[in-house]
Amino acid sequence: MLFNSIDFALFLPLVFGGYWLLSSRSLWVQNFFILLVSYLFYGWWDWRFLSLIVFSSLVDFSIGKRMGQTRDQAVRKRWLYLSLAINLGLLGFFKYYNFFVEEFIGAFHRIGVTLEPNTLNIILPVGISFYTFQTLSYTIDVYRGKLEPTRDWLAFFAYVSFFPQLVAGPIERSTRLLPQFQQQRTFNYEQARDGMRQILWGLFKKIVIADSCAVVVNDIFANYETAGTGTLILGAVLFAFQIYGDFSGYSDIAIGTARLFGFDLMRNFAYPYFSRNVAEFWRRWHISLSTWFRDYVYIPLGGSRVESRWILIRNVFIVFLVSGFWHGANWTFIVWGALHACFFLPLILLNNNRSYLDIVARDRFLPTAADLGRMLFTFALVCIGWVFFRAENLQHALDYLAQMVENPELNLAVLRKHLILIAGVAIFIGVEWLQRRRRHAFEFSENRVPAWARAGIYLVTALCILLLAPRQETPFIYFQF
Template sequence: MLFNSIDFAIFLPIIFILYWFVTNKNLKSQNLLIVISSYIFYGWWDWRFLSLILFSTIVDYLIGISLSKQENQTKRKMLLWTSILVNLGFLGFFKYYNFFLDNFINAFSFFGTEINANSLNIILPVGISFYTFQTLSYTIDVYKRKLEPTKDFIAFSAFVSFFPQLVAGPIERATNLLPQFYSKRHFDYSKAVDGMRQILWGLFKKIVIADNCAQYANIIFNNSSEYSGSTLVLGAIFFTFQIYCDFSGYSDIAIGTSRLFGFNLQQNFAFPYFSRDIAEFWRRWHISLSTWFRDYLYIPLGGSRGGTWNKIRNVFIIFIVSGFWHGANWTFIVWGALNALYFLPIFITNNNRNNLNVVAQGKYLPNLKELLSMLLTFGLTVFAWIFFRAENISHAFSYISEIFSSSLFRIPIYEKDDFVKPIFLLVIIFVIIEWLGREQQYAIAQLGLKWKWPLRYLMCKLPLKQNCLKVE
């Protein structure tokens, strides 16, 4: 079930009414309702994959309890590795089996040996990367004794399958979200209104910006050999805003929806395109994933301890794994490695924590140095996104080679130019709103609170006009 669908528009108010008016007197009933509604939400796409969530939930619930009773360190490690292998085994099979098989066959073919092996027609379960990492964080934290294991199976099931963030994040830690299922929730009108505002802002980003940018980015990338370098730059910029508004839009809807039910999720995107260097970008982009890799991969590998080569190794590992997490294609791995190359110079020179505050904090405009730093970081990010979007490595290099040709200096030509201009105008308005709200949890958290109701109504109405500029 998609957030921007009629199904969800019907589903959400029904669950909201049942949650606050039918099950509100009993915490167990509320948690059970969340579990049932989450399974309906996920099963709406394909009910067969509900067994994966249920199995993962049972395994990690039982392992958590077993870890609390076990003092033998060897047995504790065996329990931890059981959880890791089960969860990553499912993820690896469904997401990466064909990738590894195809590359294995190609490697042997390169040396003149033919291997006959058929790829499997595997459907990738929606959200498997998200809930797998969420359950893993629970087991690892219990193993490290940072968290007491729960004996409440319903609360744990609700934590694993919580529908607002089940398929697109944020990837919540058990230390933050799980305890919220133990406490009685009370309806807070101001929190619900704030949640609705964030949902509307997420819908605006997803439907108005991302979906409209996507149609032009797709045409340009899918027919890149027919366009000039300047038009290809246009396509890369369209994709840059598409992917940000897609990812962060879903996160906003998830966080806002959670607030309607009395839950607080962590901020997942903190205006990353206003970053002044790549380190700041990665502190602001997909925060729940970046911090997950930092805490559960980078630090266990040694983090910033040890010699320079160990640090470089760890940086490359975390960025490459992050790229591979996004998809089973060499383009994602190159995208991750490229970001590692961006990051290394400022990391080695200990400048990776220079920009911890909000850019131009308390000011309307940045100074010249901040502006140039943001433009450089944005340009590097746009370049890296080309690999992320390309069909394969060859396509990415051909796309880039055409950009750095003489055609870069031509005026961009696009068949439906009259429709591109309104999209650009919308993107510019969007960037201005994001800039003005960059010190808030989301851009319109404070915008329009003192406006008269007709203006507030118009602001809320715009996201509901789905694909309003879409060209048939």
């Protein structure tokens, strides 16, 4: 079920009403209702894959209990390894089996040995990368002693399958979200109202910004061979806003929806295109994933507190390559991760990776010239990476970048053709800049923005969504991951 679908527009108010009508009964009823509607939400796509969520939930719930029954670290570690093997095994099979088989056959073909392909017609279960990492955070945190294993199977199963963030995050930690399922929720009007505002802003980002950019981006990337530099730069920049509007829009809708039901999900995006270097970008982009890799991969490897610079370089490359590979079974994602490792490495080697911990121009209306230059340079580096992320394969990405250099043509006609879209993106950037101190762009100060102005903004936004919505429902980009 897509957030931007008629199905969800009917599903959400029915679930919201049913949930709060039953909320006074008991915590068990609340969690059972959440579990039931979450399975319905996921099963709407393909009910057969519900068995994977149930199996993953059962495995990690049982392993958590087993680890809680012993103080023997060797035994606990074996249970942890079993959890890692099962979860990563399932993820690897569904997501990477065909990739490794094809690469294996290709390697032998290059030395003159022909092997018969033995790939399978495997359907990638939607959201498997997200809920797998969510369940793994539980067993790892139980093993580390950060969390007591729960005996409440219903709360745990609801935590794993919670429908707002099940398919594309945020990837919630068990230490943060699971306790929220272990205490009864009460309706909070202010929390629900803010949730509705964030849902509206998320739908705007997805439907008005991302889906509008996608039409132009698809055309430019499909016909790049005859395009000039200006057109190709436009394609890369618009894809940057397509993927940002698409993915952060999903996160906004997920966080807002969760707030309707009394839950607080972690922030997943914090205006990343206002970053002054790549390290700051990764503190603001897909925060739930970047912090997951930091805490469960980078720091266990030694992080930056290692004596050898070679080990530090190794750690940086491992975490970025794994992050790239997490996104999909394609060399383009691995190169995308490697590029960001190269962008990040000089910062950490020079101890500049934590230079910008606060929002840019916090006490100013406009950034300084130096900060503006840093933001534009960082955005340019990110856009180069996005070309690899968007391309069908490595050759497509390399040819796209080569054509950008070899055909230095501005082509003002293309810019004029898409002037309305460019202006719309510029206005979107302006709104986010004005609201960069807030959790989301529709979090207004009631003292500074009167009620009539806020109502007008919401009405205009809703009209834009209705008028610019594509005829067919468009899936979110991160559904494929």
